[in-house]
Amino acid sequence: MENIKVLILMGSKSDRPIMQKAEIVLEEFGVAYKTMIRSAHRTPEATMQAVMDAEAAGCQVFICGAGMAAHLAGVVCSKTVKPVIGVPIASGPLQGEDALHATVMMPPGLPVATVGINGSKNAGLLAVQMLAQTDEELSEKLKADRVAQAESILAED
Template sequence: MENIQVLILMGSKNDMPVMKKTEAVFDEFGVAYKTLVRSAHRTPEATVEAIKEAEEAGCQVFICAAGMAAHLAGVVCSKTVKPVIGVPIASGALNGEDALLSTVMMPPGMPVATVGINGSKNAGLLAVQMLAQNDEDLAHKLRFDRAKQAEAILADD
């Protein structure tokens, strides 16, 4: 695995349309990332190997997208001390509410930052904020992005 700052893991390739928004954030901000499909239940060994390889490649943040039982973020959290951001995916009979609860209700000692259902853009921005703690260029880009958002709102007057 080449040098990366963030590893995006998805429980299924069906999650890719939602996670494209995370990739777009990283492309805009110049953040190095890799996206893989890994299942907490169907490919646990490959998931653990991806975490190890990502850390060796310099990964600082993990983003995990999963629907339904949504255990991927918790499994990743159990295998790294790097920040993990969970993205619950709208799917199944409960349209993502089960994924939201599975992701946000982690046991004490295993924290996973969780965004809203299908909140992949916010997951990307949260990862950029985490990286910006030690990268003034990224912090400047974030401040500029916030200013653009404010201008767009005021332009709607």
Template sequence: MSALVGIVLGSDSDLPLMKDAVQTLEKFGIPYELNISSAHRAPDKTAAYAKSAASRGLKVIIAAAGLAAHLPGVLAAHTVLPVIGVPVKSGALNGVDALYAIAQMPPGVPVASVAVNGAKNAAILAAQMIALTDASLQQQLYRFKEHLAAEVEEKDARLKEFGVDGYLNAK
């Protein structure tokens, strides 16, 4: 099956963070492609990638970027596909600058944003977008959410059983 999600890294230094997105997409069985490009150092490559994304079968693009974080916006400017930006924790502002850059797009060029270093949530959001037309994936996501709720119930039961100190010491 061809890739449904394109993951674009502004730099190879983003790879350890974006491994969470890769593993999450794999968990849901969503095919993806992984690329390194740069809005500043390889603008033509970045634009070409975005322009060809829909015709290659992609449904969503996830873009990781730190500092000025132009990569998600540049990709969004060249495609009609949804783009999810992952602000990377870096620089003097620890990713807050990247978060603002991704969130503050001009009218007509939206980019969804997740939390700083929120690669896993970017992949889950991409899965939810694809699940709009994929009932099987939608069921996987329902089971995933049920599992999250069950984990909370288990933690609450342990807290009630062991109290604060016992709970913390057991961790």
């Protein structure tokens, strides 16, 4: 695995349209990332190997998207001390409510930062904010993005 700052994991290929929003954010900010499909339940060994390989490649933040039982973020969190951001994905009869609760209700001592259902854009931005704590260039890009957002809203008036 090449040098990356963020590893995006998703439970299945059906999650890709949602998780692509995080990829777009990371690309816009120039953050090196890799995306993989791994399942906490169907490919546990491959999931653990992906976490280890990513850390060896310099990964600083993990973004994990999954629906229904949504254990991917929690399983990744159990294997790393790096920040993990969970993206609950709308699927199944509860349309993501189950995934939201599964992602946000981690046991004490194993926190997963959780964004809203299908909120991978915010997950990407949160990863950038985490990385910007030690990267002044990213921090300046974030400040410029906030100014651009405000100007866009004001221009609609």
